[in-house]
Amino acid sequence: MSELLGKKERLKRALKELHKGRNVEEIKKEIKDLLSSISPMEIPLIEQELMQEGVSVEEIAKLCDLHVELFREAVERKEERLPEGHPLHTLYKENEEITKDAEKLALYAKSMDIEKIKMLAKQLRLVGFTHYDREETLIFPYLERRGITAMPTTLWRKHDEIRIKLRQLLQFIEKGLHERAKEKAKEVASLLKDMVFRENKILYPALKTLLTEGEWMAIKQQEVDFGFYKVKPKEWKSNAKPLHPYEIKVDITQEQLQKLPEEIKIMMKEAKPDTSKIEREGDIKMDTGYMLPEEINALFKTLPFGITFIDKDDRVRFFSGHRIFKRTPSVLGRPVQLCHPPKSVHIVEKILKAFKDGSRNKADFWIKMGDRFIYILYIPVRDDNGEYLGTLEIEQDITELRKLEGEKKILDWK
Structure with a gap:
């Protein structure tokens, strides 16, 4: 107990120095040994003591920054320094911010500062939409291809548990259940x-050992779509060819195996790498996948709406099988202007002209057909350079969709 009191007194002195405006780096050097020696069990006890003695939550929260700084230095001592902008460097930096906010959330809970709990809970929900989403969508597939499936599954379940409990926390606040x-x-x-x-000690060291620069490059190209938690990554470039999970070599070398955390080594004994090939003989390669012609044909027939493609010369090139308005093969090659009543041709021309010159990117209509409600959408189709290739018409019966209310998250098959 006397040792704990000694630690508390040193922390109080450090906080007073911080409050006076003394340089953080100087204080960090002086109490580095202290913060490094405080166990997770001691932190809440010391915080509680400080609060009982009148030290404000805001002052105690400043220790979070010092904790994180020292933890970051410890990580960097053990691991080769990653370049700024590297996706793994970004994940580590986000975890620093998550740690700070989690410690502050615990402090505000002790002081029953409901407004600040609410503010932080809303902020922390973004962890699920950014940090966790990137791991689940961009990173886990690389481990799964190598046969490491248990860890991603466990972490994803934990992510969802955190997401759910953050929602529950906000619901309790809204209901006044403080x-x-x-x-x-x-x-x-x-x-x-x-x-x-778990991430800093197990997941990230494993990723650093296993993933190649090409794999990280592919992750870097996609991560911006998910956003980040309170960090702004710098640019990171590599000459390596981006490699997606289906393109990688799944074999793990003996050297890699030796560098893996012990928890991963144990998993590797049962690992069965996924050696399936994504591209098959006869596949048509597209920007976002590979499909056989018969699969493409069946897919278009299965779509729950009808589509018609008009090429850049205004001729009908394709239509899907599921239609509301009648279409037969005789329409193929026909100028689209001749597919509409004469009184509507000027509208068709107006839409096509606007799509071609880029002044418009959408035209939609909705009509009633008996007791059904039909939605019709026209959108221009362009290549990667923005060049006009044609127009897509989509028609859908949305009668049942308009009746939907609330949410449905559970399968209700009988």
Whole structure:
């Protein structure tokens, strides 16, 4: 107990120095040994003591930044420094921010500062939409191809648990259930910090050992679509060819195996790499996948709406089988202007002209056919350079869609 009191007194002195405006780096050097020696069990005890003695939550929260700084330095000592902008560097930096906010959430829960709990909970929900989403969508597939499936599955389940509990926390606050919100906030803070530990100590070292520069390059190209948690990654470039999960070599060398965290080594004993080939003989290669002609044909027939493609010369080139308005093969090659009543041709011409000159990117209509409600959409089709290739007409019976209310998240098959 006397040792704990000594640590508390040193922290109090450090906080007073911070409050006076003393340089953070100087204080960090002085109490580096102290912060490094504080165990996870001691932190809440010391925080509680400081709060009882009148130290504000805001002052105690400043220690979070020092904690994270020292943790980052410890990580960098153990791992070769990653270049800024590298996707793994970004993940580490996000975890620093998550740790800070999780510690502050726990502090606000102790002081029952409901407004600040609410503010932080809303902020932390973004972790699920950014940090976790990138891992689940962009990174886990590389591990799964190598036969490492248990860890991604476990982490994803933990991610979802955090997402759910953050929603519950906000619901408790909205309902005025402040005591339950306080307990839920503590639980969420603990789960977030536990996830940071799992990632920094197990997941990220494994990724650093296994993924090649080409794989990281592919991740870098896609990560901006998901966004980031409170960090702005710098540019990172590589001459390596971007490699997607289906393009990688799944074999793990003995050298890589030796560098893996022990938890991953154990998993590797049962690992069965996924050696399936994505591109088959006869496949048509497209920007976002590979399909056989018969699959493409069946796919278009299965779409729950009708489509018609008019090429850049205004001739009908294609239509799908599921139609609301009648279409037969005799329409193929026909000028689209002749497919409409004469009184409507000027509207067709107006739409096509606007699509071709780029002044418009959509034209839509909705009509009633008996008791059905039909939606019709026209959109221009362009290549990667923005050149006009034609127009796509989409027609859909949305009668049943207009009746939908609320949410449906559970399969209700009988």
